[in-house]
Amino acid sequence: MDADRPLLFFDSGVGGLSVLGPTRALLPRAPVVYVADNGGYPYGTKSEAEIAARVPALLGRLAERHAPRLVVIACNTASTIALDGVRAALDLPVVGTVPAIKPAALASRSRVIGVLGTEATVRQPYVDRLSARHAADCTVIRHGSAALVRLAEAKLAGEPVSAAEVAAAVAPMIDHPEAAALDTVVLACTHFPLLADELAAAFGPQVGFVDGGAGIARRVAFLTEGQPWPETPAPGIALFTQSFLPPAGLAASLARFGLEQIATL
The missing domain is CATH 3.40.50.1860 (Rossmann fold)
Incomplete structure (x- = not known):
C-alpha cells in the first residue's frame, strides 16, 4: 500500500464533512480527497433511478483518477440507494452511511x-x-x-x-x-x-x-489498520464536479476540515 493513497469521501455537497471530521480526528495523517457532487446536487429530491445511475458511474471515474485506498459514501441518500451498485463497480473497500x-x-x-x-x-x-x-x-x-x-x-x-x-x-x-x-x-x-x-x-x-459519523470513522480506521500513512500528508483536496467560484466562507470552512486545495473534476 502506497502511503500517499488517499481516502476518498463522497457526498452531494458539504454534508459529508460531518463524517470527514471524526475520521480526521482518528487518522490525522491520512491523505484526503473530498468530492462534492455539486453538479448533481441535491440528491434528496431526485429519483432513485437517477441516483442509482449517477453515483456508481461518477465514483468509477473518481477511483480511476485518484486511486484511493478506500471510498466513503458520506451521504445517506446515495448509500441507501446506490451502495450495492458502487461496491459492484469498484474493486476496493466502500463504506456507506446509513441511518443510525x-x-x-x-x-x-x-x-x-x-x-x-x-x-x-x-x-x-x-x-x-x-x-x-x-x-x-x-x-x-x-x-x-x-x-x-x-x-x-x-x-x-x-x-x-x-x-x-x-x-x-x-x-x-x-x-x-x-x-x-x-x-x-x-x-x-x-x-x-x-x-x-x-x-x-x-x-x-x-x-x-x-x-453515523463516529461509527464510520471507526470503521475506516479498522479497515486501514496497519496501513502506512505519510509522515506529513499533503493538504486535503476538495473536488467539485461542476465548476463554480467558492465563496470565501465556504473556502474557510473547507480549510477547517483540512481541505486547503479546491479543484473541479
Whole structure:
C-alpha cells in the first residue's frame, strides 16, 4: 500500500464533512480527497433511478483518477440507494452511511424516535428494514426536508442561518400527533449534524440526536489498520464536479476540515 493513497469521501455537497471530521480526528495523517457532487446536487429530491445511475458511474471515474485506498459514501441518500451498485463497480473497500436507527432505538427511553433525512432517504425500503430489525417496538416518525440541506450548505458557506428557519423545516416532525414522547432523533442526512445547535434549539432539551459519523470513522480506521500513512500528508483536496467560484466562507470552512486545495473534476 502506497502511503500517499488517499481516502476518498463522497457526498452531494458539504454534508459529508460531518463524517470527514471524526475520521480526521482518528487518522490525522491520512491523505484526503473530498468530492462534492455539486453538479448533481441535491440528491434528496431526485429519483432513485437517477441516483442509482449517477453515483456508481461518477465514483468509477473518481477511483480511476485518484486511486484511493478506500471510498466513503458520506451521504445517506446515495448509500441507501446506490451502495450495492458502487461496491459492484469498484474493486476496493466502500463504506456507506446509513441511518443510525439501531443506536437511536437503544438510546430511546420513550420508544418514540424520529428519522430526519432527505425526502429520498426516508421513503427507502432500506429504512423500513432497519426499523423492523432494530426498532420494532418503537414508534418511528419520519420526515424528509430539502430545506435543512439547503440551510446546512448556506451555513458552511458563511451565510446567516436563523433558528426560526430550522424550526420551520422540522415543524412537521415536532407537530406529529405522536411526537409528544419523542426523545431521540436520527440525523439521517450527513448535512444535518452541521446544524446541531439550531436543531437542538428547535427540538428542545428533551430530545437527543444520533448520527453515523463516529461509527464510520471507526470503521475506516479498522479497515486501514496497519496501513502506512505519510509522515506529513499533503493538504486535503476538495473536488467539485461542476465548476463554480467558492465563496470565501465556504473556502474557510473547507480549510477547517483540512481541505486547503479546491479543484473541479
